Structures are given as C-alpha cells and as structure tokens.
Amino acid sequence: MIEQGGLGQKIKALRTARGIPLSVMSERTGYSVSALSKMENDRLGLTYDKLTKLTGALGVDIGSLFTDTAQTAVHAGGRRSVARKGEGRNIQTGSYDYLYVSPELSRKRIVPIKGRVHAATLEEFGPLIRHEGEEWIYVLDGVLEVHSEFYEPEILESGDSIYIDSRMGHAYLSKTPGGTEIIAVCTEQTDSLFYGDPPAEAVRSTDAPAAKPRRRKPKTR
Incomplete structure (x- = not known):
C-alpha cells in the first residue's frame, strides 16, 4: 500500500x-x-x-x-542497507509514486528512488520543478518524455537514461498507458540551499514554440 x-x-x-x-x-x-x-x-x-x-x-x-x-556521522565505510523487493518508504503524489529505498540510513550522499511516473502532459504535471543537487534517471519500463528549461524534450525508452543538474527546471512525463517505471538517483545537497531566496519555481517560456521531443533513431541490422 x-x-x-x-x-x-x-x-x-x-x-x-x-x-x-x-x-x-x-x-x-x-x-x-x-x-x-x-x-x-x-x-x-x-x-x-x-x-x-x-x-x-x-x-x-x-x-x-x-x-x-538520529544517526551520527560515520567516518569508516561500514554502513550498509539491504533492500528486498518492494521494501522502502512509499509516497504517492499526483505525478509520481515514489519508493524511497534504504530510508533507515540518514546522511546519505545519494537518495535512491524507484518510481512510477503518471502525469502524461505538462498541464497535468504543473510547473517545472527544481532543487539542489543532480540526478540520474533510468527507464525500467515504458516511455518517458523529459522536459527541461534549457533543452528540447527528450524521449527515453526502456534501458535509456539521463543525467541532469537538478537546479534546472525539469519534468518527467509518461508516454505509456498505466505509467512509466523509473529508477532515480539524486544527490543530497541540503547544506547548499540558500535560505531566503525567492521560490525556485521554474518558468515556462511563452516566447518560443514548444519543441518536438527528440526520439532515438531506430536500430538497423
């Protein structure tokens, strides 16, 4: 559940x-x-x-x-966490379902997440999001459309991945009925947040026409 x-x-x-x-x-x-x-x-x-x-x-x-x-900082490389299939902390939002893996470990350098993307359009998704750090997204099953404020949309299929600067406004959309399953690895950068900055809401450009998503060229044999 x-x-x-x-x-x-x-x-x-x-x-x-x-x-x-x-x-x-x-x-x-x-x-x-x-x-x-x-x-x-x-x-x-x-x-x-x-x-x-x-x-x-x-x-x-x-x-x-x-x-x-609370966990204190560990200096030796002795921490580990084994996550069995389906184990973790489940969170449901309008656009995604998240499964935070190994949630019992605090002060992680990375945040591993298994997710399912539901939103199919930018209207469903809402404003582009941004946060500190970087992230790597790998498509497990389905087709993912990646939007970002500095690049044209990209179409990713099963086995494809993308690495982005999370401070850049971005959105992930599912182009597969029933949702697209992904693995996300995000860096934990809470110390670098600047307090008092204006809200980091991404702005969609209205001056230029929407770019067509890039698709991979079909493989030839």
Whole structure:
C-alpha cells in the first residue's frame, strides 16, 4: 500500500523542536504559510523537490524523515542497507509514486528512488520543478518524455537514461498507458540551499514554440 501520512507531522516536529516559526520557514523555502501548514498536516503532497527545500530549511537530511532515531556521522565505510523487493518508504503524489529505498540510513550522499511516473502532459504535471543537487534517471519500463528549461524534450525508452543538474527546471512525463517505471538517483545537497531566496519555481517560456521531443533513431541490422 502506498502512503504518505506522517511525513508532514515529522517535519512539523522537527521544526517545532528547532523553534522555527512557520513565517521563517516560508522565507527559507518560498512556500506560503498556508501551504506549509497543509504540508505539515499531510493535506498537500510532498514531492522530492518539496522535501529537499523543507529539510534544507530545517538543516537536516531527507533520511531523518524516515528514521525514528538520529544517526551520527560515520567516518569508516561500514554502513550498509539491504533492500528486498518492494521494501522502502512509499509516497504517492499526483505525478509520481515514489519508493524511497534504504530510508533507515540518514546522511546519505545519494537518495535512491524507484518510481512510477503518471502525469502524461505538462498541464497535468504543473510547473517545472527544481532543487539542489543532480540526478540520474533510468527507464525500467515504458516511455518517458523529459522536459527541461534549457533543452528540447527528450524521449527515453526502456534501458535509456539521463543525467541532469537538478537546479534546472525539469519534468518527467509518461508516454505509456498505466505509467512509466523509473529508477532515480539524486544527490543530497541540503547544506547548499540558500535560505531566503525567492521560490525556485521554474518558468515556462511563452516566447518560443514548444519543441518536438527528440526520439532515438531506430536500430538497423
């Protein structure tokens, strides 16, 4: 079962423990106080970009949202986590279903995610998203259309992948009925968030016509 309940309450608990008012969180993240209140009460979906902004404003890593006990930094390379099929923390949003793998490990250098993309159009997806760090997307099953603010859309098929700067506005759309299954590996860069910056909402260009997605050339034998 895919669920998201509890993440908002965990964020609220972390914020309250640090004595950070919602007004300050609003300044740090660019989200309105009303939107933050809805997130904390699990009435507004928490996508990866939202989580990176919220945890960055709190000064914690995303892994702390999935663990009940705080973990200290480990200097030796002795940590490991085995995730069996389907294990992890499931989160459902309007555009994606996420499975955060090995969520019990905090302070990870990377955030591994298995996901299913549902949104088929930019209208369904909403504004392009952006967050700190970089990410690698690998298509497991289906066809994925990748939009970004600096490049023409790309069509990726099963076995294809793309590596992008996550600060660039981007969106992933499914071109397969029932959704497209992907693996995402994102870097954890919460320390590099700049507090007080304006909301990092991507702007879609209205001056130029929409570019046609690039497709791979068919293989010849």
